[in-house]
Amino acid sequence: MSERKRLEQWKGQINQELDRVMEFWIQHSHDQDYGGFFTCLSQDGAVYDDLKYIWLQGRQVWMYCRLYRKVPRFHREDILNTAITGGEFLLAHARPSADSLKCAFVVTRDGRAVKIQRTIFGECFYVMAMDELWRVTHEDRYKKEARQMMDQITHWVRVDPTELGRPELCGAGKVNSMAVPMMLLNLVDQLSEDDEEMTTTYKEVGTWSVQMILQHLQRDGKAVLENVSEHGQELPGCLGRHQNSGHAIEAGWFLLRQAITRTDQSLAKTAVEKFIILPFLLGWDQDHGGLYSFQDVDGHCPTQLEWSMKLWWPHTEALIAFLLGYQETGDQKLLEYFEKVYNYVFSQFSDPENGEWFGYLNREGKVALSIKGGPFKGCFHIPRCLYMCEEILSKLLDIMDNKA
Amino acid sequence: MSERKRLEQWKGQINQELDRVMEFWIQHSHDQDYGGFFTCLSQDGAVYDDLKYIWLQGRQVWMYCRLYRKVPRFHREDILNTAITGGEFLLAHARPSADSLKCAFVVTRDGRAVKIQRTIFGECFYVMAMDELWRVTHEDRYKKEARQMMDQITHWVRVDPTELGRPELCGAGKVNSMAVPMMLLNLVDQLSEDDEEMTTTYKEVGTWSVQMILQHLQRDGKAVLENVSEHGQELPGCLGRHQNSGHAIEAGWFLLRQAITRTDQSLAKTAVEKFIILPFLLGWDQDHGGLYSFQDVDGHCPTQLEWSMKLWWPHTEALIAFLLGYQETGDQKLLEYFEKVYNYVFSQFSDPENGEWFGYLNREGKVALSIKGGPFKGCFHIPRCLYMCEEILSKLLDIMDNKA
Incomplete structure (x- = not known):
């Protein structure tokens, strides 16, 4: 099959899948009475718990707005209005009290x-x-909220974490945990889009986040480790040997976007080779397919019970990472990896019967949890992946057309 | 096979298994330099992390002392001395500072x-x-420590939990979580043994704990639920529907011991029928054998990723519960259930090659984590089960001999 044909086929299937996935959330997750979203949804979309996890509320608001803004067929009044209702729920209820700086993790309906x-x-x-x-x-009040909370977060991360409530203990050294700089870099990317003032304001945070992420490349560039010391040294024990290929790959495409913005070839190369390809090759289960959730860099058995389970989100991040990597490098190998993951997710995770994807498979690829949403899975990784892949594929096809 | 023969065979195998299990811990877990125990042990006993989990330190000290005190072949100076070293490690390091009431969860080597x-x-x-x-x-200082901490715990549980550090939140009602009264009842049992003063002192705590455990029997006696309201009402959502058959069965034998002490026939009946047999029948995997870790009473899929995994400890608790139940009731059905679990654990969990048991199997019974110890598994449930089963079987055989 010609490359053009392959890209077109993928784009068509991804386009359909995005519609099906969004339909699932639009049909089942809206709380018409209180605003916000139900995310504890069974295989068929039934609400099995009405608790609201704040991070999933935020993610779904983001997703609805982003699709409304970027994808013409989702530029619909109902999608915008639902997002606004979700945003107002967050404004009213995310913080347990008016004087609270922290958000709750979970609230009642x-x-x-x-x-x-x-x-x-x-x-x-x-x-x-x-x-x-x-x-x-x-509406400026939303921007003000975003800006204020962003400054609060960077204060907690870089100046003083006291308000987070974790006691300082003499046996616990300061840890540079991948999730933190990754998340900050993602926020800088978000806030800076087409906004010179914000770009300037958060440039240094972005640079710092990139440096902190790069510290996780260890062992002479042969492994990405999830936790290192605050000065970028490997840590002892399970904590230090812990690997999370999904996180590494997600950090990889965050870094790659940053490299594109800055036209930094060297950073782009590191992102693709060390944060995308390397963790993928180490994290892919050669026997049953799919990415392991966690591994130990020295091959010990991880202590996390789910270490060998295949979760939806490392796979969505790999799809984005390979396609963005291919867009930037033209390296055919990345397209092959994309295809490998693509075939795995469409045969194993996607639910042809009720829409959306299963989130949790066992090592062999069988559905282990039949839920479509829960405390950790909401309307985010899958539609973000599908929308971004659709966008990249469109761009690649446009370039081909222009060349032809 | 005659019943006598069956009991003798079991006793023989359990006796050997206890020796093998203890040999594993004695050989691999002692920290000669700092005292206390390594519990992060690989399949072959190698230390893969030297962190010390305080609850596992406490459990191993308890286990060594108990075997020293109750099982003649373990009445060895080296076992006593190691236990004392572990106890001194706890006295010196369990509390993060001299004025701290709380213990740490985990400390460095x-x-x-x-x-x-x-x-x-x-x-x-x-x-x-x-x-x-x-x-x-x-040595009285140990007793004083035990007594002082016991009073602290009952204060946290029954009077004021502020020092535990959990903020009171308006969406979180007070929950009667099975683990808490279970644990208290177990402590009352421990402290009261052959001690009239302690028996009197903690009688009311024991009675309260029994009542709080009995509140978990819900739905007209057809289900034991892990979390209920402080007044014994079913709670909404996943929290309220959560079932943990291992906990229910463990609570069952705690209740049964209490019933024996109090010669309370009605409590004994409830313990056996409702807390041991009922959760076992609901929790046993009819397809692959073994007890599920978690279930939802209405049949929804649990949100815990490990819900269908087979963990070592619910099975050890079931062995104790069935044998103690048989001792008290003479009901042959309990011996059949014992045999079912017995055959499962000896074929699936026990490691003939290196000793000790694997702790974590997948739904189908295959080893999912090859570790023998970790943050949650130490030298406790398995030797406690084997020693108690050996003791009960000896008693049953003695009774048979006396009858003959």
């Missing part, structure tokens, strides 16, 4: 705080939601 | 705090260790 985590991730998706809401509504 | 959990479980096993240490050394 009507917005009363149930649990607070001592991390920054709920707050990060709050920023994503608010910034994207501002871009579609042009 | 040399005892510096790495993480503190907002729960009571580390503290509970601290009590178990100190009380059992007192029983073998007769």
